Amino acid sequence: MGGVFLSQLRLNLFMHLPYHLRHLEGFGSNPHRCCVVSWGLAVAHIIVLGNEKGGSGKSTTAMHVATALARMGHRVGGLDLDLRQRSFARYIENRRASSEAQHLDIAAPELLELPEIDPSQLGEGENSLDKRLAAAVATLEARCDFIVIDCPGSHTRLSQVAHSLADTLITPMNDSFVDFDLLGRIDTDGTTIKGPSVYSEMVWHARQLRAKAGLTPMDWVVVRNRLGAQEMHNKRKVGRALESLSERIGFRVAPGFSERVIFRELFPSGMTLLDLRELGVDRLNISNLAARNELRDLMRALNLPGVSIDF
Numbered sequence: 607m608g609g610v611f612l613s614q615l616r617l618n619l620f621m622h623l624p625y626h627l628r629h630l631e632g633f634g635s636n637p638h639r640c641c642v643v644s645w646g647l648a649v650a651h652i653i654v655l656g657n658e659k660g661g662s663g664k665s666t667t668a669m670h671v672a673t674a675l676a677r678m679g680h681r682v683g684g685l686d687l688d689l690r691q692r693s694f695a696r697y698i699e700n701r702r703a704s705s706e707a708q709h710l711d712i713a714a715p716e717l718l719e720l721p722e723i724d725p726s727q728l729g730e731g732e733n734s735l736d737k738r739l740a741a742a743v744a745t746l747e748a749r750c751d752f753i754v755i756d757c758p759g760s761h762t763r764l765s766q767v768a769h770s771l772a773d774t775l776i777t778p779m780n781d782s783f784v785d786f787d788l789l790g791r792i793d794t795d796g797t798t799i800k801g802p803s804v805y806s807e808m809v810w811h812a813r814q815l816r817a818k819a820g821l822t823p824m825d826w827v828v829v830r831n832r833l834g835a836q837e838m839h840n841k842r843k844v845g846r847a848l849e850s851l852s853e854r855i856g857f858r859v860a861p862g863f864s865e866r867v868i869f870r871e872l873f874p875s876g877m878t879l880l881d882l883r884e885l886g887v888d889r890l891n892i893s894n895l896a897a898r899n900e901l902r903d904l905m906r907a908l909n910l911p912g913v914s915i916d917f
């Protein structure tokens with residue numbers, strides 16, 4: 607119950623700015639919240655995958671993080687806020703379909719669709735998308751240790767609200783200054799940071815909301831994805847730019863994934879790098895082993911509460 611209450615409470619806080627501003631002051635001393643904390647009741651840890659740049663690896667990373675946690679015995683819920691594309695949802699559905707077809711007993715995240723809301727239930731000025739997200743988080747929070755939320759590669763209201771809920775925000779980015787441009791503006795020399803960019807400003811706003819509400823600070827982790835074996839010069843330049851931007855706008859850079867065809871092949875089966883044995887691969891080749899190590903290093907770097915990496 608405590609978890610459900612807190613999730614409703616924190617969603618209420620973020621849903622409507624006027625409401626939010628009216629209630630911020632009282633949040634820290636809210637008796638229900640204090641009970642939740644002092645009784646040590648578990649509150650699901652929310653992991654959000656976000657980047658307004660499309661195709662940066664959010665859904666692929668969401669599935670790998672969610673599955674890794676589920677395989678390690680944690681209860682994981684999954685929400686896909688890209689209501690049209692549904693790549694993360696489709697990935698989880700594919701996993702269920704292939705484990706049923708092949709009679710595999712493998713751990714999986716629990717996928718939840720945003721429930722439909724009867725418009726007559728909406729209060730004045732209430733947004734139906736907000737309410738649907740609130741209901742889904744409350745449902746999952748009651749039965750999960752982690753909720754993994756995958757956002758679309760564009761700026762939407764659902765994505766904005768989800769960012770405010772993130773205990774951990776993972777931002778995968780392709781190793782390119784085109785992707786970097788969504789995080790920070792850089793001078794023509796490719797080295798001097800001029801300032802934060804639109805996406806960073808949205809994250810900053812989400813952080814402000816959390817701070818005012820007395821929630822724990824968000825841990826923002828940028829993950830470099832699809833790193834090439836060559837292009838050392840570009841890799842170093844992007845790396846250096848990220849380091850200086852991270853100090854300015856407050857994120858960590860975690861080890862990411864190299865460019866590997868395996869990431870593109872696994873989607874139809876719903877499997878991840880950790881399930882290759884179940885797929886009948888007895889001996890992992892060097893590339894698969896390296897990819898698995900990359901996932902392990904990322905999971906370690908995320909430093910999620912109550913998680914000790916055992917793969």
Ligand SMILES: Nc1ncnc2c1ncn2[C@@H]1O[C@H](COP(=O)(O)OP(=O)(O)OP(=O)(O)O)[C@@H](O)[C@H]1O
Nearest residue numbers: 660661662663664665666759863864865866869870
């Ligand atoms: N490390 C990788 N190596 C090779 N291909 C990858 C890697 N990571 C992701 N991909 C591929 O890149 C494409 C985009 O990945 P994904 O769908 O996860 O990105 P996304 O950020 O969720 O995209 P969108 O913004 O459209 O939701 C997919 O075809 C995926 O298979």
Ligand SMILES: [Mg+2]
Nearest residue numbers: 664665688693
């Ligand atoms: Mg996606």
